[in-house]
Amino acid sequence: MRLSMLLDMAADGFGERIVVGRRTTGITASELRARAFAGAAVIQAAQADAVVYLGPNGPAYPVAMFAAAYAGVPLVPLNYRLGADQLASLLAKHPNAFGIGDAQGVALLEQAGLPAHTTDDWLALTGQPGVPEPDPVVDDGPAVVIYTSGTTSEPKGVLLRHSNLVSYVLGSVEYMNASVGDAALVSVPPYHIAAVANVISNLYGGRRTIVLEQFDPEQWLATVRDEGVTNALIVPTMLARIVEAIHDGADGSVPTLRSLAYGGAPMPGSLIEKALGAWPEVGFVNAYGLTETSSTVAVLGPDDHRAAIASDDPAVRSRLTSVGQVLPTVDLEIRDDQNNAVAAGVVGRICVRGDQVSAEYAGVGRAVDDDGYFDTRDQGYLDEGGYLFIGGRVDDTIIRGAENIAPAEIEEVLLRHPDVLDAAVVGVPDEQWGQRIEAAIVTRGGETVDIEALRVFARDLLRSSKTPDRFWIWPEIPRTATGKLVRRNVLQKITDSAGTEILSS
Incomplete structure (x- = not known):
């Protein structure tokens, strides 16, 4: 199972539906596949073994992702906010890559000796009509390589294979479950696992994806209204700024918004209570996952949020600060220092396994035990109802x-x-x-x-x-x-x- 299969299903099932960009200028599923074919030809002609993406999120990003998939090479989205020395070190790991980026990114790519195109040039290149489908690739090589943040050590390249990412999508998203007018607003950078997950999951569901490249709370609110956004993804600090802006007088109306997903960092209970009060008709979703797990492994859904906020039972109300229940396709254990599974309510290390769990690092291999479990190094516990509570990193x-x-x-x-x-x-x-x-x-x-x-x-x-x-x-x-x-x-x-x-x- 490869990422190209997801795009093939979208193009064959709802080819004329816009799936990327603004509703007046966006790219349809069929156009995205045609662009991916053209991009794959460019990548193969360059004899590249990877595609490095070094710039903000936008329409060029999903085109690059699927072009790389059809070409049989991984996409490597790098953190464009890193310093020049750090980026040079990461680029040195990919000496035969094909580069795509903004103007500053292209300059760094060329300094590293890589052929590079700006995102605008890339979209122009891939807009050439009539490029045939490349010869099919059948191996389960890495689809995406994401470098960890490196906040405690040298960044490590996490290898996410096609089967990991496709397993995540098939296990968490219903094919073509979105209505024609549904649109998802994403406000995360391309080098984050959530950006990868949102491209493929929204595409599979048939939902148009819009990217807000530079987050601003009032601009976010305006985009939700102007684009008829039904689903959105943000991180807790963004939600805090939105709630603060509404408190200060910004127009907080979001008439089309049905679902607001958040994750990537702990959500303060006081903040989510304020957000639920501001938008009682919106379904809030807390998603917990890691790069190594191809994104989400546990979800606190809208009904969970509403039940918690309405309950007088402290045990139920506390679930508002949980990350919900584990996906049925994922096995999860809480383990003590002796690596034994512990009972409900006992804090330990969160360990997971499943087809979507990569836990694989470039040059190192898979970091799993004999039973296939990956130690996330996150602390947490499960309550009696199976709700997962995160207590921070073990190292913290x-x-x-x-x-x-x-x-x-x-x-x-x-x-x-x-x-x-x-x-x-x-x-x-x-x-x-x-x-x-x-x-x-x-x-x-x-x-x-x-x-x-x-x-x-x-x-x-x-x-x-x-x-x-x-x-x-x-x-x-x-x-x-x-x-x-x-x-x-x-x-x-x-x-x-x-x-x-x-x-x-």
Whole structure:
């Protein structure tokens, strides 16, 4: 099973339906396949063994993805926000690649000695009519190579094979389930697994995909209205900015929006409660997954959200901060330090297996145990109903006086304070306790906050051993473009400071 099969099914089943871009200028499923044929011919003529995509998301991206699939080579979307040295290092791993990017990306690609075209030129090249279908490729090679963020180490190339990605789509999406007018608005960069997953899942479902290249809350709201968006994907930090903009007077009407999916980072309970209050008719979906799992492995659906917000039962209401239940095509176990499966309610490492799970790294191989399970290095637990709760990365755990403390639990509490817009908690080396807890916060509207009152607020909801020892106020928290907290950078900024930003100790 290859990605090209998904496009063939779309082109044969609803070829005249627009599946990429704006409704007045978009690309139909048949046109996308024709462009993929033309692009494959260009790639094969260049004798390339990969297609490197180095630029913002847009219509050129799905054309590149499927052209690479028909040509029998992987797509390698790189983070265009990385520094020149980092990108040069990654490009050196692909000396025989064909490059596509924006103007800055093309310059870097050419410096690396690669043939390259701007996204506009690529769309012009692939618009040539009448290019025959390439000879079929039958192997299950890598379809996409995504480099991990590298926030804790050198980025690793995750190999997602065709069978992994197709298994994800077939196990989570119903073919042609979208109506003719349905449209999905995606606000994630092309080097994120969610961008890959949305291209193939929306295409298979028959839904038009629109990309908002530069996120702005008011522009996002306007695009939803102007394009009749029915489905959207955002990350929690984007939702926070949208809710804030509506609070400040922006037009929050979204008459066509039926489903809003979020993921990529923890969602504060207070934020999703506000969003549910603002848009009670919208079905919210929380999706949890990793690059190594070809995207989603667990989902908290609209009915789960509504049941949780309406319940007086603390166990049910708490599910609003869960990531829902595991997909039926995925096996999941919570394991302890001895690698034994644990009972419901017990925190451990989240381990998964299934056809969509790649867990394969370039030059390393598959990182699975003898039973095929991949250790995500995420901590979590399952409640009695099978709802999965994420507790953060194993490597993020703060060990204070021999007590293991999850930073995410403290961050969730801090974000419930009305004056706190964003928060990050880290463990800082301490001679007495091993690690002390320090919190960096961003205040709402840039206003000052009563630190002692915030400390009491946290202590009342946590306990003294989990209350931050020190607080910092920063203008922003270091995060990736998809909203993922770069905890290492938070710790580095704290340890490098001379102390002028410390507000309480």
